[in-house]
Amino acid sequence: MITYACCWIVGTLGLVHQEATEISVGDVARIEVRVDDVNHFVGEVVEVSLHFGLRENFLRDHILQTFHNELDVAVQLDVPWWAEVEGATLLDEVDPEVGSSFVLNGRLARRERSERPVLDGFVEFQIERRMRAERAGNLAFARAALTFEYATRFQETFLDGRVPLDKTTARLTSEPLAIRIRELPVLGRPAEFSGAIGKFSIRGEASTNTVRVGEPLEWTITIEGRGNLNSFEAQQLEKQLADFHVLGRIEKRLAGKREFVYELVPLRELEALPAIDFAFFDPDLERYRTVRTESIALTVQPKGDGVELPRQAPVKAASGSEGPARDGSPADSPVERTDIGALKTLAAPSLSIEDERLSSTQLIGVLSAPWLLWLAGSVWLSRRARRKEDLDGCRARAAAAAFQEQTAARSVSLREAYAEFVAARLRCSGAAVVAPGLAQRLVKAGVPTELAEQSAVALGELLDERFGARAGSIDPSQLTAPDSVRALVERLEEVFARLEAST
Incomplete structure (x- = not known):
């Protein structure tokens, strides 16, 4: 143990x-x-x-x-x-x-x-x-x-x-x-070489085997293999299509292969799509090699009535990709293509002027939003600080609440509470409102004329006097009831609050 x-x-x-x-x-x-x-x-x-x-x-x-x-x-x-x-x-x-x-x-x-x-x-x-x-x-x-x-x-x-x-x-x-x-050797370099280095194969297929002169068809070329698959140019392929007008090209970059979809318009009667050569440099053999697509049977019939043949123009390409490029090369930039007459064209990704303007507007909005928020916050804080320093303003904004509190508690008379409310809103002493011209002062402060006259008459009746107010068709007894006075205060408060919010 x-x-x-x-x-x-x-x-x-x-x-x-x-x-x-x-x-x-x-x-x-x-x-x-x-x-x-x-x-x-x-x-x-x-x-x-x-x-x-x-x-x-x-x-x-x-x-x-x-x-x-x-x-x-x-x-x-x-x-x-x-x-x-x-x-x-x-x-x-x-x-x-x-x-x-x-x-x-x-x-x-x-x-x-x-x-x-x-x-x-x-x-x-x-x-x-x-x-x-x-x-x-x-x-x-x-x-x-x-x-x-x-x-x-x-x-x-x-x-x-x-x-x-x-x-x-x-x-x-x-x-x-x-x-x-x-450096790549110059000796033996084929004319159709466009920079491909590695080992590749090529094949082609057509969307139809019968078409008329001037009518479009799709022709797909697929290049597969290992090497700089996404670095070489495709223009050399198009130079071998002398009997066709190339409306455009859509490119897809997939894992281990590169695909080109051409929209072609035959310019004369033919019996086949020609075989296309693709040249590349084989680093293992240290020499150039050429592979070829098979010729595709294609019956090109005479053109129909009213069909105009397009003029030859440089092809404009669009590209797309599915998955990352094996050699990391950037895809060709999408280019807008021109439609030719009534001929059908392939839908290619493009960026219109309107789209570009919209994108710029959105970008400006995103970049300016924080500054606008900061500016609005600064204005709000500045206004809040000014309001705190403005004692008369604080008294005016609290006038309606003070009136409601005083009348509910009956701590002062309705006349005194109403006079204090009007004085606070006009930013003057209570004695100053008991004077001729009250209606005009309210109108000058932004109160509608009818409401200003009713307010002045109500205060005059509460004081048993009429100072500067024209009763006209107004019944004074209807304005001095407690509920009527409270309604006048609410209407006046709405007007003054709206005026403050707009300044």
């Missing part, structure tokens, strides 16, 4: 620890930058991958969690060329939202484990960066670093659990890498 207690105390105090394990960092971790080929050409898409791995039992038993949040793989990668490579344009990449977590250049990143079988006990991860070479020379990739903390000896404590005794920081670096970029 005593022996058991002593062992428990020793373990609690941390005097029992795990035996040390001899570890060589190079045997338990690795990092490497790889590229399929160190020779590429200007305009070609280059893919560089960084591989890092840890021995599975080392990752499980010895790696320490040293970050604020617990990571699946508690390591940090420092990759200096991840955000910029001189001589190349980095292509947009979508960061995965699933996978094992680690730190990449100070930010959280995720990647799935490599699908390669764990033959040597290593768990491996891979990150890729794609870029388009812009000029001849060398693309330089500096050393990337893999940093982590580990321990070989631990003590087991009752309170803190497993505590490292020999915490060590390890840092491994990759070898630097250089990729040679060469």
Whole structure:
């Protein structure tokens, strides 16, 4: 019993620890930058991958969690060329939202484990960066670093659990890498070459196999493959359509392929849509290649009565995309196309002048809204401050409430309460309203003439005098009843409140 207690105390105090394990960092971790080929050409898409791995039992038993949040793989990668490579344009990449977590250049990143079988006990991860070479020379990739903390000896404590005794920081670096970029050869370059580099195939299809001269049809060209799929121009395809007028082109960029939908008008009688050549440079073979669509059977009949053939004009294209472009190149800007006579045209995305003006108006409204709110708030606060400093104004605005309170409590007579209300609203003393010309003063203050005369007559009757008011057809006895006086006060208050709100 005593022996058991002593062992428990020793373990609690941390005097029992795990035996040390001899570890060589190079045997338990690795990092490497790889590229399929160190020779590429200007305009070609280059893919560089960084591989890092840890021995599975080392990752499980010895790696320490040293970050604020617990990571699946508690390591940090420092990759200096991840955000910029001189001589190349980095292509947009979508960061995965699933996978094992680690730190990449100070930010959280995720990647799935490599699908390669764990033959040597290593768990491996891979990150890729794609870029388009812009000029001849060398693309330089500096050393990337893999940093982590580990321990070989631990003590087991009752309170803190497993505590490292020999915490060590390890840092491994990759070898630097250089990729040679060469200019495309001039010798053997086909006339229809438009900048495509990689390996591609092409096919075409028509919307109909019978049409009249002058009537439109749709012709779809699909180019598939791997390379700078979204960087080459499409104009070379259109130059091979001498017997057709090109009304317009709609472009779609999909994963692994690029699609062009042309609207064509045949200019003469034909029996087929011609085969179209597409030239590209194959970097593996280091030579130009040309692929061709199959000729499509098409019966073009004589034009109908009243159909006018369009004049040849430069094609104006519109583009669209579904999903991100594989090489990250921006899509062609949508261009408005001109309709030709009564011919049907493809619906292309375009921005009209009205749409542009509306967008500008909305933008101005959004940008000016905070300033307008600030200005309105400033005016309101300024007016509120002035009102607080204006004692006569405070008295005037409280006049109706004071009248209602006094008449309800009967603390003063109806005559005195009414006289004080009128005086407060005219911003003068109570004695000043008991004078000739009250109706004129009320009119000058903005009260309608009829209401001003009724108010003056009511006060005169309450005072048993008539000062400056012409009763005319007004029956004074109807104005001095308590309910009538209260109604006059409410009407006057509405007028004065409206006048204040407008100033």
